[in-house]
Amino acid sequence: MQTCCAPRSLHTRTWVALLLACFVAVVSGACGTADFDPQSVVDSVRLFAVSADKPYANPGDTVTLTALSTDARASKPLPLTLYWIPVVCVNPPQDLYYACFAPDAGSGAGTAQLIPTVPLTDADAGGGDATKPGGALGQIPTGVDVSSLLPQGPTFSFRMPDDAIQSHQGGTQYGLAIVFNIACAGRVRFAPLDPSAGPQQVPILCTDEAGNKLEPRDYVIGVSRVYSYAGQTNENPVINGVTLEGAPVDPVAGITLDHCTAAKNADCTAVKIDVDVPDSSWELNPNSGSENLHEQIWADYYSDRGHLENDARLLFDTRQGRIDDSGNNFRPFKDPGDGDLWIVVHDNRGGVAWTVVPVHIK
């Protein structure tokens, strides 16, 4: 979300000053805020996370991605399917994920390396058309239903190229593989690029059967990053369990709460939810040099059965370590029903883990 004082293209000193000014303004209530539903309220197609079994993969490793998604729409004309774009985009310029779709992508030095993972033999190759996504993506015809050509399901595997590790800005050596997927309650089509539009375009469409583009509540286009550093590894965080008011929660039985009877959500009785992540997940970040900083770890919360006080809570700080009061307040909806509480734990080096807790509102 862009705040009222969001920085634009500024030089560092100005950027820092503006950020602080923005912070002061925001926390002191200087800027007006909108009463939007927070990210944690789930009432649409959502893609929560994609985890890699090897967040830092070695060149030549096979990496398996697993996605966590849901369909919380009240009405579901078409079912949700998770599609994967079968092209791995390696080392796009300046790590810009949208550069993978550039017309010249995959065509030489300084562009993204596009590696197909499955043959796109049924595609009507449109090579040479500058309005089409570049390289291997350019082989996919635009405007036609390609759903059947795309891998589907919660997992997707690819091989990190042997030459993935390359020099990036400032001489930093690493490899970056970007994989796109789309959680779509419809059919997938590719869209032509508009040459007069800016560099950031969306060439992937989620449409109904007739080819009409669906609303944002019906799809999410995901971007997943997997890095490769020579001699470095990273483990996904570990979730030992979830606690409710300090007590462990049975992962199968889940949480059972009375529905809220108060007029306002804020007046509903809150329960404290927390997630137990062991100290061993707080890994040292070897790239922090002499600072010897550790990872930053936080938990994203989502639910379709209640309101969470915060979208995300800090679990471990890079410098201060474990945060003592990392829990989140959960207030059930006014209507009874069954649903879920999704808790996704991230570290700032691409590590992801999650747990899904059933929620029963009486």
Next chain:
Amino acid sequence: MRFALLASVVAASWTGTSYAQRGILTQPKEEPAPPPAPVVAMPVLIKDAGAVYPAQAIKDKVRETVVVVLVLELDARGAVKNATVETPAGHGFDEAAIEAASKLEFVPAKKGGVPIASKIRHKYEFAPPASRIVGRVATEPRDKPLAGAAVTVTAEDGTAFKTTAASDGSFHIDGVPAGNYKVTIGAQGYAAQSYEQPLDPGEEATIDVRLEREAPPPPPPAEGEDIEEVQVHGQRPPREVTKRTLEQRELQRIPGTNGDALRAIQNLPGVARPPGLAGMLIVRGAAPNETSTYVDGTVVPMIYHFGGLSSVIPTEMLDKIDFYPGNFSSMYGRVTGAIVDVGVHDPVVKDDRKIHGLAQVDLIDARVVAQGPIGNTGWNFAIAGRRSYVDLWLKPALEATGAGVTTAPVYYDYQAMVQRSWDHGKQDFRLFFFGSDDRLNILIKSVNGSDPGVGGNITFGTSFYRLQARYIGKFSEDTEFRLTAAFGKDAVDFSIGDNFFVVTSWPITGRAELSQRIAPGVRNNFGFDMYDAPYTASVRMPPLPTPGQPPAGPFGSQPPLQTTASANISSPALYDEVELTPFRGTRIVPGVRLDYSSDTRAWDVQPRLVVRQEISSEFPKTTLKGGVGRFTQPPQPQETNSVFGIPGLHSSVANHYGFGIEQEVTRQIDFSTEAFYRQYDQLVVQQVGNTGSGYAYGLETLVRYKPDAHFFGFLAYTLSRSVRRDSPTDPERLFAYDQTHILTAVGSYRLGGGWEVGARFRLISGSMQTPQMYGFYDATIGAYMPLSAYPQNGVRDPMFHQLDVRIDKTWNYSWGRFGMYLDIQNIYNQANVEGISYNYNSTLSTHATGLPILPSLGVRAEL
């Protein structure tokens, strides 16, 4: 005019032979018997009306005394039969002499008692007609007659003519020979003014002068007292007789500024409103880092504490603020935008030679100032300090949001000065130590789900200090030397999560300027300007974004770049500027500046020219002004750093063009307007190179009612447009700091009884925004990434308008003065748009609004 009769000489008195041979003397025929030699009597002048000083000579500005020698042929009656010029002098002198000679009458020469014809020499001496200087001396800005003001007119040979102003402020000095003079006008308690005044023969020069208070003021004057002032000059040169000024009363009483003089700059024409609470100076559509701020010639890294809540130098220590929105002098450089040079006054010593002070407290901060003499040592001192207590209310507010607060936002600044003058004020030395510190340290436990990288431990600290030494030596009336040197420390310490930006530098700055009058109407200013800053930097941050390019992901989603560097920035410069005053009311200032940058390893040559021409020197005065110049700005370290930027960049370039007029409307009302155009080239685009370009143009207008006993106010309006392009193949886009209309109206009225009420109204175009839409989801980090509209800055926020009101009440006591003020910003609680707020996936948006009604109460005591 004067003329003189030369002793006539009879031809015989030279050589009788030669005269005889040439028949100059007519002699009677010889008689057979030689009688005794006859007695020859010289002709005697009996009537001379005098010669008229020729108009041609006045036109030709002949200032020397000219002698014309005539040879007159007189008949036997004594009348001039013929006159010839022996040595022509030109400029009409010969004709004037002949014309005068034709009317001469003589008693004829006689020989033996008999009148005879004769031939004589006659000389006319033409001295230039005397000139006259008249004028009026009054106080600035109230135009009150300043009786007794001393007026001294000094010739080049040291001859002085003196007088004093009468009760109505008028004065006159008669009988001043033509020539070049230095006119000095001064009065007790007022700063003397001197300037060169060429006088042509017979000319009557009129000089109307307004003298300003010599010492900076004791804070807000009680009703009816004389007004002290801080000057804010719209442009150079301060050597002009008239200046655009804002009084300290204005600076302290402009509503919405809490009496902060530097924040009052933001009301001047050409200065845009910064977004939100950002403490930035945006001048003529330029980026904030294209404006440089100085304290008495020493560059400082910041002028405002964070959030723009307050400036780093208290108003009470300010002597003047020179604000150059463009076309600034060659003495300034290294930026392509504008210059703010804050002048700090010497310690104020009152007549009682006691130490005086003041204290002020409001809801934001508290400050104290003390100053006076150090015994009878001849040294004077000033000391001041300020500390905010935002932390007292912001810390609980932050903790209520769940944040852990180690150091709540706090800032302070400090100043200490010792100063001494000697040699009757011709030499002056001052040491000034000043600094500022801002910091906070918090732990954000509630991570922003849309940008998880902005969370965790956040520290922010900026600080700087300077020890500045200044020497001014006036070695003669023609020669002045100024030396300002300083060293200090700048520090930025910023960290967020595992990203950090820690930079410490120890800048050494110096400026030496020799000002030498080398001829009448010609003064040369030659200077050396040094900036040398060893620094250490330890930075770990995501790559800096390229302008016009949507980010690669949320903050912290990219592997950070890291660098540790220890290097030196060296930027010496030479400049030379010539002030030419060939005619009265004309000032032409050509100059050139040469800047070297260790980053570019190149010299930047920057020629500049400023011209001012008074169309009418009398009230109401009209002045045309214009300027053109080249200004360069070396790339910043992060732009040339091998990790974050691109080595080998060049300086960016801006060519400034400006033309305007200043017009006195009444004694109280001034009007000025200026059109400007700037052309930018070689702008640095991060990670790309010197590929950027752009332009800005506009019109600035100021109508000002200068303070009188009851009222002050001004109306400032700027119409402008600022455009940038990141490369020749990219489309032009409005720059992020473009604001089309900026209208500011300020007025304050003294009601009597110590009450004063004022208001400020602003009507300003909204800031530029780049709309964003539903796009992608970063499934690795768990945040949506919006699509950014292209090109950026495609929409503008709605018009900003706000009314601020200020009420002051002052009580006078035997021990000093006590005052209270209530400064209410946004009194009608307008929900001004400061940006666009989006929901988590950018499918919904609304306007984010700025400050609601915000009262601030302050008290102030002066001893």
